[in-house]
Amino acid sequence: xxxxxxxxxxxxxxxxxxxxxxxxxxxxxxxxxxxxxxxxxxxxxxxxxxxxxxxxxxxxxxxxxxxxxxxxxxxxxxxxxxxxxxxxxxxxxxxxxxxxxxxxxxxxxxxxxxxxxxxxxxxxxxxxxxxxxxxxxxxxxxxxxxxxxxxxxxxxxxxxxxxxxxxxxxxxxxxxxxxxxxxxxxxxxxxxxxxxxxxxxxxxxxxxxxxxxxxxxxxxxxxxxxxxxxxxxxxxxxxxxxxxxxxxxxxxxxxxxxxxxxxxxxxxxxxxxxxxxxxxxxxxxxxxx
Amino acid sequence: xxxxxxxxxxxxxxxxxxxxxxxxxxxxxxxxxxxxxxxxxxxxxxxxxxxxxxxxxxxxxxxxxxxxxxxxxxxxxxxxxxxxxxxxxxxxxxxxxxxxxxxxxxxxxxxxxxxxxxxxxxxxxxxxxxxxxxxxxxxxxxxxxxxxxxxxxxxxxxx
Numbered sequence: 296x297x298x299x300x301x302x303x304x305x306x307x308x309x310x311x312x313x314x315x316x317x318x319x320x321x322x323x324x325x326x327x328x329x330x331x332x333x334x335x336x337x338x339x340x341x342x343x344x345x346x347x348x349x350x351x352x353x354x355x356x357x358x359x360x361x362x363x364x365x366x367x368x369x370x371x372x373x374x375x376x377x378x379x380x381x382x383x384x385x386x387x388x389x390x391x392x393x394x395x396x397x398x399x400x401x402x403x404x405x406x407x408x409x410x411x412x413x414x415x416x417x418x419x420x421x422x423x424x425x426x427x428x429x430x431x432x433x434x435x436x437x438x439x440x441x442x443x444x445x446x447x448x449x450x451x452x453x454x455x456x457x458x459x460x461x462x463x464x465x466x467x468x469x470x471x472x473x474x475x476x477x478x479x480x481x482x483x484x485x486x487x488x489x490x491x492x493x494x495x496x497x498x499x500x501x502x503x504x505x506x507x508x509x510x511x512x513x514x515x516x517x518x519x520x521x522x523x524x525x526x527x528x529x530x531x532x533x534x535x536x537x538x539x540x541x542x543x544x545x546x547x548x549x550x551x552x553x554x555x556x557x558x559x560x561x562x563x564x565x566x567x568x569x570x571x572x573x574x575x576x577x578x579x580x581x582x583x584x
Numbered sequence: 585x586x587x588x589x590x591x592x593x594x595x596x597x598x599x600x601x602x603x604x605x606x607x608x609x610x611x612x613x614x615x616x617x618x619x620x621x622x623x624x625x626x627x628x629x630x631x632x633x634x635x636x637x638x639x640x641x642x643x644x645x646x647x648x649x650x651x652x653x654x655x656x657x658x659x660x661x662x663x664x665x666x667x668x669x670x671x672x673x674x675x676x677x678x679x680x681x682x683x684x685x686x687x688x689x690x691x692x693x694x695x696x697x698x699x700x701x702x703x704x705x706x707x708x709x710x711x712x713x714x715x716x717x718x719x720x721x722x723x724x725x726x727x728x729x730x731x732x733x734x735x736x737x738x739x740x741x742x743x
Contacts, residue, residue: 327586335588344594355605359612371616378613381707393649393674398610399602406601446594453595 314529318418321440322425322434337440344437347409356407377401385572386466388578391462394575399454400570408566410437411522415555415562418529438522438565441515448515451573452507458580471583472503514572521565525558709737 320550322339324334327573358374367375378401385397413421413436421435437443459468473479532554535547611678 321586323588323720333588333589333592335586335590336590336593337586337590340590344597348597352601352604352609355609360610362612362616364623366614367616367620375617376608379617381674382614383647395602395606398605399611402601403598440590442590443594445587446591447598449591450595450598480727500696508599 305334307491311534314534315527318422318530319434321434322430322432337434337442339433339435340437340440340443342405343413343435344410347413347437348406351402355401373391377404381570385574388571388574389579389581390578391458391575396451396574399575403573404566404570407438407447407518407569408563409444411562411566413437414522414525414529417559418526418533436522436526438518439526441519444513444519444522445515447518447569447573451514451576452511455507455576455580458577462581463583467583475498475499476502482564507549510576514569514576517572518565518569525554525561528554529558705737705740708740709733712736 321337323335323337325335327335352414355374358371361368361371362375381400381404382397385393385400389396416435422433423533425431425433428506434440456468459471463471477495480488481497482488482492482497529551532547532551535543535550713729
């Protein structure tokens with residue numbers, strides 16, 4: 296299916312929906328039918344997320360290398376403001392060692408923001424450019440791929456387990472998993488207390504699974520949903536531009552500009568929210584129940 | 585909605601990125617920030633210190649000026665007193681000198697007077713002898729009448 300057409304090229308609604316469907320097709324290593332298939336990877340997501348990581352690290356490293364305690368330049372000043380802001384947030388939300396957590400929050404914010412920013416580029420640029428080298432499907436926005444957002448959320452979940460166990464010990468973590476949020480029955484010789492304890496532990500474990508699962512799901516879903524929806528709207532706006540009439544072009548310009556300007560806010564806000572949630576969840580891992 | 589191995593790769597990338605940032609990016613930045621904070625704090629402190637020492641210097645300068653003024657008045661007083669003293673002293677010396685000169689002059693006058701009188705009496709005596717000899721028509725032997733002449737001279741001198 297070598298499409299990549301503008302909507303009006305086929306002249307009807309079918310072409311437009313095909314245009315969008317084509318844009319939503321990943322450059323994958325194989326055709327995926329199941330919801331989950333560990334033998335397949337999305338090359339486009341990996342390529343662009345790593346590219347964004349490289350760009351983020353390059354600029355951050357540049358700032359870090361030039362960092363002096365003297366009068367800072369404008370670029371250094373901007374990076375330092377960001378670092379200081381994140382350091383303050385991390386200190387406020389995580390009561391423990393920040394050696395890894397604060398830098399992680401910085402990378403999270405910068406990386407996610409850069410990845411989100413790809414959405415501001417015209418939707419046809421990368422796919423059209425890819426066609427030149429015979430790549431027919433390409434989604435350049437890594438944060439509109441569930442694999443990325445859930446991948447990050449999963450990373451946060453694993454880290455929160457790690458910090459929980461590191462700080463409270465394996466026993467403490469297990470105790471928290473079975474005894475929070477509803478507490479535990481005081482055991483005695485009365486067999487009823489034993490039954491009660493088991494029931495309460497089951498409920499507590501269930502609740503904890505729901506809590507961890509739910510927050511990880513919402514963590515990944517929030518970013519994905521915002522970026523996916525934003526991307527879709529850009530596709531729709533691009534479809535408007537397909538009709539090369541005065542009205543079509545004018546509408547495309549107007550709505551495209553308005554949405555792009557609004558999207559600048561979403562790009563940064565979602566990156567910020569993602570970072571703050573990361574800090575909040577890692578902070579929870581540090582607190583005792 | 586296709587979940588696949590990309591998920592785990594992204595998780596790994598996420599954790600590794602955090603580690604890289606911790607190793608190579610965060611420390612120099614936070615060090616620079618903290619260093620600058622320290623410098624600014626020091627700068628503010630030293631500015632305050634400078635202001636304080638400026639005020640102290642002002643006070644000290646005022647003190648010195650005041651003292652200098654007092655000393656100057658004292659010196660002027662002393663000079664005035666000294667000059668009065670000098671004037672007084674000079675006047676005393678001048679007066680004494682004047683008196684000495686006057687008394688010297690007086691002595692001189694007295695001496696001169698007595699000398700003139702002696703001279704005069706001698707001349708008068710000689711005139712008297714000459715007149716007497718002309719009156720008598722002859723030479724008076726001065727030797728023979730020396731006692732008379734002497735007496736005469738004394739009389740004249742006394743008179």
